[in-house]
Amino acid sequence: MQSTTVSLRRVPQGRLAMWLLIAGELIIFGSAIVVYLLLRLRYPEWGAEAAKTHLSLGAFNTLVLLVSSYFAAKAHEASLKKLKDQVLRYLSLTVLCGLIFMGVKSYEYAEKITHGYTFTSPKLVEAGQGAAALFWSFYYFLTGLHALHVLVGLIAIGFIMYYVKNNKHFHRVELVALYWHMVDLIWIFLFPLLYIMQ
Amino acid sequence: MATHTQSFWTKYIFSQDHKVIGAQYLIVGLIMAAVAGFFAYVFRYHLAYPDAEIPLWGTLDPRTYNMLVTTHGALMIFWVAMPILVAAIGNYLIPTMLGTDDMAFPFLNMLSFWVFFLSAVVVVASLFVPGGGFDGGWTLYPPLSVDAYLNTNPDFWKALFSGGSLVILALALEFASMLMGGINFMVTTINKRARGMSFSRMPILVWFMNFSVVTFMFSVGPVIAGALMLLLDRVAGTGFYDAYRGGDPILFQHLFWFFGHPEVYVLLFPTLGVIGEIIPTFSRKPLFGYKFIIWASIVAIVLSMVVWAHHQFVAGINPYMAVFFSVGTILISIPFAGIILSYVATIFGGNIRLELPMWWAVGFLATFLIGGLTGLYLGSNTFDIYAHDTSFVVAHFHYTLFPITFFGFFAAFYYWFPKFTGRMYNDFLGKLHFWGTFIFFQLFALPIFFLGLNGQPRRMSDYTAFETLMQDWHIQFREIATISAILLILTQFIWLYNFIVSLWKGKRVSSDNPWQANTLEWQAPSPPPHGNFEVYPEVYRDPYTFGVVQVNGKQKDFIPQNEKLPS
Numbered sequence: 001m002q003s004t005t006v007s008l009r010r011v012p013q014g015r016l017a018m019w020l021l022i023a024g025e026l027i028i029f030g031s032a033i034v035v036y037l038l039l040r041l042r043y044p045e046w047g048a049e050a051a052k053t054h055l056s057l058g059a060f061n062t063l064v065l066l067v068s069s070y071f072a073a074k075a076h077e078a079s080l081k082k083l084k085d086q087v088l089r090y091l092s093l094t095v096l097c098g099l100i101f102m103g104v105k106s107y108e109y110a111e112k113i114t115h116g117y118t119f120t121s122p123k124l125v126e127a128g129q130g131a132a133a134l135f136w137s138f139y140y141f142l143t144g145l146h147a148l149h150v151l152v153g154l155i156a157i158g159f160i161m162y163y164v165k166n167n168k169h170f171h172r173v174e175l176v177a178l179y180w181h182m183v184d185l186i187w188i189f190l191f192p193l194l195y196i197m198q
Numbered sequence: 199m200a201t202h203t204q205s206f207w208t209k210y211i212f213s214q215d216h217k218v219i220g221a222q223y224l225i226v227g228l229i230m231a232a233v234a235g236f237f238a239y240v241f242r243y244h245l246a247y248p249d250a251e252i253p254l255w256g257t258l259d260p261r262t263y264n265m266l267v268t269t270h271g272a273l274m275i276f277w278v279a280m281p282i283l284v285a286a287i288g289n290y291l292i293p294t295m296l297g298t299d300d301m302a303f304p305f306l307n308m309l310s311f312w313v314f315f316l317s318a319v320v321v322v323a324s325l326f327v328p329g330g331g332f333d334g335g336w337t338l339y340p341p342l343s344v345d346a347y348l349n350t351n352p353d354f355w356k357a358l359f360s361g362g363s364l365v366i367l368a369l370a371l372e373f374a375s376m377l378m379g380g381i382n383f384m385v386t387t388i389n390k391r392a393r394g395m396s397f398s399r400m401p402i403l404v405w406f407m408n409f410s411v412v413t414f415m416f417s418v419g420p421v422i423a424g425a426l427m428l429l430l431d432r433v434a435g436t437g438f439y440d441a442y443r444g445g446d447p448i449l450f451q452h453l454f455w456f457f458g459h460p461e462v463y464v465l466l467f468p469t470l471g472v473i474g475e476i477i478p479t480f481s482r483k484p485l486f487g488y489k490f491i492i493w494a495s496i497v498a499i500v501l502s503m504v505v506w507a508h509h510q511f512v513a514g515i516n517p518y519m520a521v522f523f524s525v526g527t528i529l530i531s532i533p534f535a536g537i538i539l540s541y542v543a544t545i546f547g548g549n550i551r552l553e554l555p556m557w558w559a560v561g562f563l564a565t566f567l568i569g570g571l572t573g574l575y576l577g578s579n580t581f582d583i584y585a586h587d588t589s590f591v592v593a594h595f596h597y598t599l600f601p602i603t604f605f606g607f608f609a610a611f612y613y614w615f616p617k618f619t620g621r622m623y624n625d626f627l628g629k630l631h632f633w634g635t636f637i638f639f640q641l642f643a644l645p646i647f648f649l650g651l652n653g654q655p656r657r658m659s660d661y662t663a664f665e666t667l668m669q670d671w672h673i674q675f676r677e678i679a680t681i682s683a684i685l686l687i688l689t690q691f692i693w694l695y696n697f698i699v700s701l702w703k704g705k706r707v708s709s710d711n712p713w714q715a716n717t718l719e720w721q722a723p724s725p726p727p728h729g730n731f732e733v734y735p736e737v738y739r740d741p742y743t744f745g746v747v748q749v750n751g752k753q754k755d756f757i758p759q760n761e762k763l764p765s
Contacts, residue, residue, distance in 0.1 A: 013302050013385050020381045020415070027419030031456075035423065035449065043444060120435045130437065131444030137436040141427065 018175045022182045025149075029186050032145065036138050036193065049135040051198040052117065054108050058195040061104050062187065068097030069184040072177040079173035084164060087173055091161050094180065098154045105147055112136075142190055149183050204728075212312075214304035215728050217618065219311050220289030226318055227281035233322075234273035235687050237266040241659070246673075246680035248660045263659035264333035265361075269325065271336030272365060275461070276372050277318055279603040283468040284376065284414075285314070287610050288383055288407045290618060294719035294726060295401045297392030297735040297760070302385040310378035317371035324364035332361035335657065337454055340439035340447045344431045357433040366429045373418055380411030392718065392760075394737035399759065401717045401741045402485060402492075406471030409495050410464050417460035417503060424453030448513055455506035462598065463502050467495065469606025470537060473559045476613050477541050479715040480556035481548030482755060484742040487540040494533035501530045511579045512586045520579040527577030534570065538563060549745075553713070554628045558609035561636050562601045569597030572647070587657070590650025596643045604635065608693070616712050620724040621704030627696040634689030641682035645675035716758045717741045735760035 040046050075090035116123045119140045121133035153176070160176045163169040204213075213219060243250070244258045251257055258266075289307070293300055301307045325331035334342035343362050357363060387408050391400070427438040428450060437443030439450050478485045485491070505526040507515055515523075541563060550556070572594040575581045585591060608631075615623050650656075654667050661667040711720040718737070722730050743757045750764065757763065 011389060013389055016385045016388060017303065017306075017381050020384055021377075024377055024381075024415050024419065027416060028422050029419075031420035031453065032423040035453070039444075039446070119430075120437070125437070125443055130440075130442055134437055134444040137430075137438060141430065141436075141438075145426070 012171065014171065014175050015178070018178045022178065025182060026186075029145070029189075032142060033189060033193065036142065039134065039138070040193075040197070043131045043135070045129075045131055046135045047198045049117075049132050050194060050196075052112075052115075053139070053195045054111065055195050057104055057108055058191055061101050062191050064097050064101050064104070065184045065187050068094045068101070069181050071097065072180045076174050076177040079164070079170045082170050084167065087164050087170070088161060091157055091164070091173070095154055095157055095161075098150055098157075102147065102150060102154075105143065109140075112139075139194055142194065146183070146186055146190055149186070153180050153183050212308060214300070214308045216289045216293050216301050216304070216307060217726065219307050220286045222311050223281040223286040223289060223314070226315060227278050227286060230273050230277040230318060231282075234270045234278060235690075237270040237273075239684055239687055241266045241270070242680045242683045244659060245661075246677045248662055258659070260659040261330070261333055264335075264657070265325075265331045267657060268333050268336050269331055272332075272369075273321070274599070274603070275336065275465075276369060277321060279465045279599065280372070280376060281314060282607050283465055283603060284407070284410055285311075285379055287403075287468050287472065287607075288379070288411075290614065291719060292383055292386055292404055292407055293390070294617075294722060294730055295404050295717050296387065296390055296395060297718040297721075297731065297737065298386070298390040299729045299731070299734075301382050302389055303382050306378055307382050310375045310382065313371055313378065314375035317368045317375060320364055320371060321368035324361045324368065327359050327361055327364060329360050332365045334362065337458070338362075338366070338425075338428065338450070339454075340428065340431070340450050343428060343450075344439055354433055360432070363429060363432050366425050366432075369425060370422065370429075373422055376411075376414060377418065380415050383407055383411045392735050392737050395718075395759075398489075399737055399740050401471075402474040402488065403468075403471030405492055406467040406474065406495065409499060410467035413460045413467070413499050413502065414464045416499075417457045417464075419457075420453040421457035424450055448510070451510050451513055452506065455509045456503070458509065459506045460499070460502045462602075463498060465599065465602050469562065469602045469609075470495075472606050472610040472613070473541060473562055475715075475717065476555045476559040476609055477544050478742045478744060479613075479713050480551045480553055480559070481545050482551070482744045483544055483548040484740075484744055485540070486543040487536075488740070488742070491537050491540055494536045498530055498533040501526055501533070505530060505577075508577055508579070508582065511582045524577055524579045528574060531570065531574055531577075538567070538570070554623075554625060554632065555609050555613035555713075557629070557632045558605055558612060561632065562605035562609060565601040565605060565636070565639065566598065569594060569599075569601065572597060585650060587655055588650035589646045589654045589656050592656050593643050593646035593650055596646070600639055600643070608632075608635070611697075613713070614719075615700070616707045616724060617710075617719060617722075618725050619701055619704070620707060621700055622707055622712070623700040623704060624696050627692055631689060631692045631696065634692065635686065638682045638686035638689060642679050642686055645679045649675055649679075711758070714756050716743055716756055718759055721758060721760055736762075738762055 071090045071093040075087050078086035117136045121136045124133040156176050240255045243252045430436045437445045439445045439447045507523040508527045710724050737759045
């Protein structure tokens with residue numbers, strides 16, 4: 001017997017679980033961001049390091065994620081009417097934006113690493129600028145953790161596209177869209193903290 | 199009803215039935231308890247007789263001593279208390295008490311168990327890697343948890359397969375598993391209550407289970423982020439906790455205890471729920487202050503999030519902040535004292551039936567009282583600075599966590615054993631087990647308070663070099679504590695024997711409701727089949743309608759939640 005048959009309440013189970021998952025995720029990211037902010041107050045020299053990030057690429061990536069969230073929302077809208085082709089089209093566009101984001105991010109990482117700003121930045125440590133090296137540790141930690149979530153989101157969207165293609169589980173489009181909005185939201189916080197706050 | 203056939207694998211191993219998953223959690227938890235208990239025996243023996251060879255172990259060097267203490271702490275909190283109290287009791291009772299067939303997400307439920315199982319495998323494996331198990335204390339404080347040699351010459355794989363890194367990985371898996379389980383608990387509670395089961399008619403245990411997982415969810419974020427950073431420090435050579443590179447070792451203490459203090463309540467809430475079910479049933483009185491208990495718990499959860507630094511009074515904290523954290527800590531005792539007093543008020547004037555589960559419930563209240571009250575002392579920073587890192591703290595948290603974990607579990611075990619097995623335990627052996635556990639625990643933990651007040655530091659394998667700690671009474675107290683601890687462990691074999699024999703040969707229960715309780719799980723067959731109920735119950739009243747009532751001219755002592763009275 002399907003367990004949902006005795007369910008009497010109106011909130012769809014998947015949506016409820018996804019909101020709870022998002023709450024948990026936000027606390028993980030929130031605490032990492034709070035730690036970053038506290039240390040940012042302690043080390044004014046982090047401003048100079050933040051100035052070395054690629055502001056225009058970061059801004060472009062922010063735009064890309066915002067657009068991808070729009071597509072995710074459109075996909076959700078289409079899923080309510082069970083318009084299979086539209087859902088697939090919008091989800092593909094979301095994935096495309098996600099891939100562009102990851103591509104730009106990889107380019108940024110590669111650029112930084114060739115300039116000696118790595119996860120541990122040994123050059124900065126040797127030069128006695130340990131705090132500056134710590135900024136880069138945080139930069140990679142926060143953006144890396146976020147990128148990991150983008151990757152998980154892309155894989156999840158792939159699964160949902162497979163289901164929708166087989167005319168199954170249209171309601172799960174909403175769940176993956178919710179998750180994708182959360183990924184977008186976290187970036188909206190990370191971008192000013194790591195790129196703009198100089 | 200679920201009548202489809204199941205193979206051995208889908209029925210017992212990769213089962214999606216909440217009761218089987220509960221049993222799986224229970225078995226893994228008990229095995230880990232046996233391991234952690236054995237470690238406790240080894241290092242307690244060493245503390246009492248530092249020169250003697252330890253039976254079943256051999257000699258003990260200080261590093262191994264540290265490793266055993268560390269592993270004992272980590273296992274008991276994360277791989278014994280968490281799976282048994284939260285996962286096992288929650289899995290068994292939330293769906294049955296809510297009058298439904300299973301969890302909201304049975305597949306996720308199975309997944310969370312197997313992630314937990316993996317975490318248990320990883321933490322056991324961490325004891326056998328080159329370099330030995332982790333020995334820096336269960337709280338994982340840097341710099342001890344960030345081995346310096348790994349940072350100066352980082353070898354990723356070697357660093358990853360070291361004891362400390364594996365413990366952190368195991369913790370991450372455990373947290374992921376408990377988060378999945380917690381989401382499942384909450385969605386089940388919100389979505390799958392029986393018809394008529396409003397929130398205000400839910401058994402108090404279901405409330406407490408949800409408080410437990412909410413507290414866990416809202417406090418675990420920082421330690422997940424903090425543990426990730428610690429892992430990166432170990433394996434990638436970052437300097438998040440390295441003061442030389444601008445990092446901050448105290449930072450980890452903040453992240454850890456932001457989780458660590460609420461974690462105590464994550465464990466306490468399920469036990470309070472169990473006790474809150476047992477006491478009304480055996481006092482034949484409605485639970486005193488049902489709504490008060492719920493609101494007091496919410497206040498306690500909120501307060502528990504802002505008191506974490508009382509673990510760090512000696513870590514160089516701003517004195518003004520110390521006052522803030524002291525006051526917050528002491529304030530928490532108000533809601534919890536209210537809850538405990540509500541239970542006492544429930545007993546007061548009741549028609550008490552002293553069955554075995556009631557013994558455990560009362561034993562819990564009596565023992566936990568000492569743990570709670572010494573917590574008040576330690577919460578005050580003036581006293582804590584004196585007692586910090588002494589055995590007084592050790593005795594305090596054993597007086598809280600032992601009753602929470604074991605009295606809570608055994609109370610639940612004896613209370614629901616007839617329901618979930620359909621058989622009765624041996625009452626005499628159960629009483630023997632209770633008195634053995636109760637007396638030997640007090641004799642084990644009380645002397646440690648006095649040793650701690652006399653300045654005996656914790657986390658030290660051998661006191662022979664300190665004359666002031668080697669007076670006659672010190673040595674005797676250590677011996678009393680050790681002998682009692684060994685007897686305490688041996689007493690548990692009575693329970694194990696009782697458990698196994700009753701499981702196969704126990705007397706079958708004649709009634710599905712042997713304790714004459716009102717909650718819905720007693721309306722299911724014993725043991726409940728896959729799907730739990732033959733007819734899904736409908737709820738007409740709150741779960742604690744006890745006392746003499748007139749029904750159709752007949753006197754009744756209790757009315758189950760699903761019994762419709764003729765109007």
